[in-house]
Amino acid sequence: MTSVRVEPSSKVSTADVIVDWYAGAARNLPWRRPDVDAWAVLVSEVMLQQTPVARVEPVWRDWTVRWPTPADLAAATPAEVIRAWGKLGYPRRALRLREAAAAIVERHDGVVPRAVPELEALPGVGTYTARAVACFGYGSPQPVVDTNVRRVVARLVHGQAEAGNARTADLADIAALAPPEPERAVRFSVATMELGALVCVAGAPRCGVCPVRDRCAWRLAGSPAHTGPPRRVQKFTGTDRQVRGRLLDVLRAAAHPVPASELDATWADAVQRSRCLDSLLTDGLVEQTDDGLFRLPQ
DNA sequence: GAAACGTGGTA
DNA sequence: TTACCAAGTTT
Structure with missing residues (x-):
């Protein structure tokens, strides 16, 4: 009688596991x-x-x-x-x-x-x-490294809870895992991103449904907490980014060029407001008409 | 290499 | 409510 040979899971490449998972889990974007x-x-x-x-x-x-x-x-x-x-x-x-x-x-x-x-x-x-x-x-078989891929590699390969800053070696890390066939390599790139986006997420990874949990260096190490400097999260409230956003919001909504006085209501601090308007002009996101009004560049 | 650059959803 | 985070790039 014939028998089906079952390969031990360790003989299946990590790339194949991730690509096969993607076939059933991919979002329909x-x-x-x-x-x-x-x-x-x-x-x-x-x-x-x-x-x-x-x-x-x-x-x-x-x-x-x-x-x-x-x-x-x-x-x-x-x-x-x-x-x-x-x-x-x-x-x-x-x-x-x-x-x-x-x-x-x-x-x-x-x-x-x-x-x-x-x-x-x-x-x-x-x-x-x-x-x-x-x-x-x-369809070119390029290694692709985004924040999702860096997090997956950090855990799966390096056993680290979080990815550090982007490094040149990131490309080599993921290229080393990629399958040789061009078409599968393309699938692997999108599949690894998807794994990071849906399962190996930043906040609370869903290891229970992860297709590579049995070979993840981080899990095998007992899911150690992140060591090292905490990633600083950028402030938004009160920053120039917020002010620029408000200024642009007014100009996006305006059907006609607006006087500076109409922008005053966006932000109380006149110095910061003026600096931000200047930076928007410099960036080409805003222009000033000959009569001194402001609008999106025509 | 650090800092700047928008916005809104989620915990 | 504050904090974190989301398929990065530019300076």
């Missing part, structure tokens, strides 16, 4: 549909920088319908993209995305480049985003 092109992927990746998926989804749908190609976005005004960005936060990303679109039109014939160095040369595109676009937009 719109930018993961197979017909989504590299431009729409780039838009999603920039929007997702420091902004949760739930808030990105509706805005991404609007953008990809309104500006389906880089040339379309390059032809839009800053005011249009700033308004369409809504309240995703860090609105300089919207300007940079428009600048990236213009660079794609000028330097790449309107086609999102495939090569990581060319992607990284685009405004607002750094190490993470360049690899994410190459990998998810073009």
Whole structure:
């Protein structure tokens, strides 16, 4: 009689376990549909920088319908993209995305480049985003390291409760786990991010449902608490970021240029208010008309 | 390498 | 209510 050979779990590669888990656990996010092109992927990746998926989804749908190609976005005004960005936060990303679109039109014939160095040369595109676009937009087997992946590697490989700051070695760490087949390597990249986003989360990891709990260095070490300096969380209340946000909020909502007096109500401290308005002007998020009124750049 | 850069949900 | 955190990049 024949017998089924069951390999010990340790013989199954960690990458295969994570990829197989992803097949059954992946969220159905719109930018993961197979017909989504590299431009729409780039838009999603920039929007997702420091902004949760739930808030990105509706805005991404609007953008990809309104500006389906880089040339379309390059032809839009800053005011249009700033308004369409809504309240995703860090609105300089919207300007940079428009600048990236213009660079794609000028330097790449309107086609999102495939090569990581060319992607990284685009405004607002750094190490993470360049690899994410190459990998998810073009199916290139790039190692992709975001905050989720760094946390998974910190625990699974290094036995640490938390990831430290981003390091150059992060790319090598995840590349060492990646499967050799290009298509599986792409799945592995998105699957590792998903594992960090859904299971190996920052606050209270759901180790009970983790597919690699039996081989996680952190778990095997008894889930030791984080040692070392606590990560400082950035303040928001009272900062220039808050003030800038309020100023821009007024200008986004205004149908016409507004006088400075209309901005006074946003923040009591006139010195800080003025500094923030200046910085918005410098950033190209606001412009002043000839008669001294303020508006989003036309 | 540290600090700046928005916003809102969750515990 | 305060604190943490969310697919980073730029200076």
